[in-house]
Amino acid sequence: MFNKRVKVKELLASEATGQEVIVMGWVRGFRNNQFIAVNDGSTNNNIQVVVELGMLDEETLKRITQSASIKATGTLIPSQGKGQKVEVKASAIEILGDCDPEKYPLQLKNRPSLEYLREIAHLRFRTNTFGAVFRVRHALAFAIHKFYNEKGFVYMHTPVVTASDAEGAGEMFRVTTLPFDNPPRNEDGTINFKEDFFGRSTNLTVSGQLEGELAAMAFSEIYTFGPTFRAENSNTARHLAEFWMIEPEMAFYDIEDNMNLAEEFIKYLIRYVMENNREDLEFLAQRLAEEEKQLPQDKRSEMGLIEKLEFVMNNSFERITYTEAIDILLNSPAYKKKKFQYEVKWGIDMQSEHERYLVEKHFKKPVIVTGYPKDIKSFYMRLNDDGKTVAAMDILAPGIGEIVGGSQREERLDKLTERMKEMNVPADEMWWYLDTRRFGSVPHAGFGLGFERMVLFVTGMTNIRDVIPFPRTPKNAEF
């Protein structure tokens, strides 16, 4: 029975000096053949285990290397050194697993780069940066469930393998058990997907929204939190082929209610992490500050990480229409000085440079843009009375760009089928979606929050590959 150990986080907060304790973890440092810094991932802080000189033989001392795992038995005592209240005076040390420094690919003293750490993603959890990032990621995930549970939303696991394409256009991954060599064919030579596992052509979901809507038509308020997939060949710091998304869907909500919920939600998440992961956030804030020191002055953030989170938490998001956004851009010094690479005019799908201008230069806070032209948005968004815009909303965040995309849904059967026809969405395959508009349809709305983008925003990390355990990107599915 191993499970009598006390976690480092608990030990460091303990007042019970004089007690016998067992610590297990990985060595983070070893000074003067006497002071072992032990970490078990419960916090970035280490517990100091003090070994009396002469207690261990030469052989054992040599095995206390970085990332070796040990079991230390001893007494919790007030610490002599600075930086910690308590330490463990060891009565016995057992090496659980060696770590040969000659072979170990993660030498902390060499300050490995984030790029290098991605290649050893199986070991990077052992660094302070990734320790903090993934504890914050955990806290955010928990806060998401807590938020919706408190509000009485029902968590729905919408299917990952699906025959439908929620966005009407996404590039998708095929899921199949058919062989590439000699796949079954129809008489006309096309592939016979009736022979495939699910009896039809299937792919990985790009969104759980459509299925979420079905459930909202019974439970009123539901949310999803699951993996979604895009087979886009975009190798950027903001895109993953596999990422997690939260998609709440609410009956009896209009676009206003939708915005209110999304803003409340984001603030709740930030507050939760500020209250529960302060230590990790402070570490990440310092990391970011140090990283930015290497940038020219004008590329640095105006606020530190903690300051930014407090600002977002305590201020209302700006709310503007798409038409207002275009006007702001057309009247901006940036536009007049021809600093935008892409065209600006009503009807465009705003580019990253436009969104960043609005958020980072003009408003300097999160912005919710509503009323987008219908032609650049999905078929299921509710047509506004002007006949040319839809009740869509995007939330743009500083440094991230779009973090939330949502809309009031088109609940009117005639309008919906008309849009589907215009956009070539096959109505017969979506009979079940249309049924919700046939039988007790109600006004409803929803949105999607990209989980990894939220983690980026909160941790101050800059590459999305650094906030998911094992990133999936073009040409990369290692681990």
Added chain:
Amino acid sequence: MFNKRVKVKELLASEATGQEVIVMGWVRGFRNNQFIAVNDGSTNNNIQVVVELGMLDEETLKRITQSASIKATGTLIPSQGKGQKVEVKASAIEILGDCDPEKYPLQLKNRPSLEYLREIAHLRFRTNTFGAVFRVRHALAFAIHKFYNEKGFVYMHTPVVTASDAEGAGEMFRVTTLPFDNPPRNEDGTINFKEDFFGRSTNLTVSGQLEGELAAMAFSEIYTFGPTFRAENSNTARHLAEFWMIEPEMAFYDIEDNMNLAEEFIKYLIRYVMENNREDLEFLAQRLAEEEKQLPQDKRSEMGLIEKLEFVMNNSFERITYTEAIDILLNSPAYKKKKFQYEVKWGIDMQSEHERYLVEKHFKKPVIVTGYPKDIKSFYMRLNDDGKTVAAMDILAPGIGEIVGGSQREERLDKLTERMKEMNVPADEMWWYLDTRRFGSVPHAGFGLGFERMVLFVTGMTNIRDVIPFPRTPKNAEF
């Protein structure tokens, strides 16, 4: 702004009679042109909305049909009828969405079968049975996160698309963007997966365990909760091609600690639902009792649903070794009367009939079986000192069979590589997994809980297709 409505669950518990309220929901019944039963999915109970005679015209009265959606404004008053404390005296009724009874495929009065409801899974949430099942499913999911969060476990999203095969043998779904017509080929005619999206052959994960172990080697205690996939052509009431699994993985745990955690976990989940979803459980208990009335006496459960849950919550799970289990089977009246279809002897992979005998006839409670023959278990399970069994554990539950499978993991590099060689697991593709045994290896253990099987167990439903929103099974990926 729609969001001023009060949820039915809240209204029914309200003491604030005299107040003006707005209710929105779907009509569950309409009596005497006067009493509308409205449901919004927050509970199976309806709020009664009372319409004064003459308040609505003929046309509107006709539109108040089952599953039409309405908005009712009125005053909360003490109820005249029995069965509810309060009701709403309507001052205005607005029909939000019609539901034509001639076309609506879900007529509650016809008592639709579970089989039929599977065909209209997009509407079945509107029945009492599925309302209760999915609220319980939600509560279980939340309780899972709550349990691990309270214990300081870190939630890890392990990858869904993977190049590895955790079980060493599972039938898997291929994930690809290559075309079936003229896929790229190598010179020797084989498919050139270097051209595929991820630059290699990839599939849907069968388990997050291996990646979970990597994270446990830094955070000590982690868990996953995500979708997993099996491309098995088994059309049974207990199998899904896509299902959700919870996989905790813990450093510094041996098989005993592992069993203790699993038992504590299952009891915590049951207790949570008993405390938070009592109404839904009572409904489901009654549903089950009614269903079982149609069975011959000897096929009925000995305990009612609530009674069963209380029993499991309040009693220790039986713990036996595989060897003891085989002995019990060999000495059983069932064996002597040749009632088992499959052979019983040391070394067999126990069949469902054997597991059910142990759990339902012999012990009449959940049973944890440990020490399985190594030849019927996975390569990563820790070899016991006898050299022929491994530190595996399965938890068998009444009516369900295997609900948890786990083990202490083989942390010794030499033993692990030996087993991999014996079982033809390619070591070079799993360099990252072996690294954890090279660099600071520690004793560790973990298990997997099949989420849908847990939902089955708690709800008393008997077909796994009825406890996941949109089941994925051979030849079926509708919705």
